Amino acid sequence: MTEAAAPNRAMMERDLASAALGMVVERDDPGHAVVTMKVREDMTNGFHITHGGLVFALADTAFAIACNEDENITVAAGADITFLKSTRAGQSLTATAVRKVRSGRTGLYDVTVTDDTGDVVAEYRGRSVSTNRSLGTPG
Numbered sequence: 001m002t003e004a005a006a007p008n009r010a011m012m013e014r015d016l017a018s019a020a021l022g023m024v025v026e027r028d029d030p031g032h033a034v035v036t037m038k039v040r041e042d043m044t045n046g047f048h049i050t051h052g053g054l055v056f057a058l059a060d061t062a063f064a065i066a067c068n069e070d071e072n073i074t075v076a077a078g079a080d081i082t083f084l085k086s087t088r089a090g091q092s093l094t095a096t097a098v099r100k101v102r103s104g105r106t107g108l109y110d111v112t113v114t115d116d117t118g119d120v121v122a123e124y125r126g127r128s129v130s131t132n133r134s135l136g137t138p139g
Contacts, residue, residue: 010135011068018061021054025065031099031109033065041089049086050093056081058095059111059124066097066109067128073135077106079126085119092116095124105130 012018012025018035021043027034037058045051059081067074087093097111111124 011064015061017057021057023058023061026094028065030069031066031102033062033095033097035062035065035095035097036092037095038092039087039089044089047086049088050091052081052083055083055087055093055113055122056124058093059097059113059122060126062095062097062111063109063124063126063128066099066111067102067107067126069099069102070130071134072130073133074107074128074130077127077129079124081122081124083122085115085121087115087121093121097126102128 021037023035023037025033025035035058039050043050043054060076060079063076063079093113093115095111095113097109100108100110107128109126109128111126112120113122113124115121
């Protein structure tokens with residue numbers, strides 16, 4: 001178990017949104033995470049393609065896991081996404097998050113979302129800030 005694995009497991013056990021979307025954590029290492037999600041019919045928009053907000057949610061979950069590298073709660077300071085390819089119900093998406101830089105309380109992470117053919121669906125860049133709270137500390 002890595003240093004971040006225990007806090008991230010606790011974080012993900014409490015993450016009702018990611019669970020409701022059927023996300024599965026495949027990899028959980030400090031600065032690196034892989035999360036998968038199968039696109040359901042109820043995840044599509046009026047054009048019958050995957051809703052962009054749900055692609056963002058998948059990338060954001062991988063980012064959250066990657067940036068929570070120690071006992072301090074780390075949250076998003078901001079994030080941007082570029083959508084590159086649409087997907088449909090029945091496809092599986094994989095978000096791979098990688099730390100680019102972590103300095104003091106801030107960090108920069110890139111997340112690539114791919115489909116089940118390996119094509120890039122989206123590129124996400126997240127900016128993090130570490131708090132002085134731990135998972136056990138009340139809000």
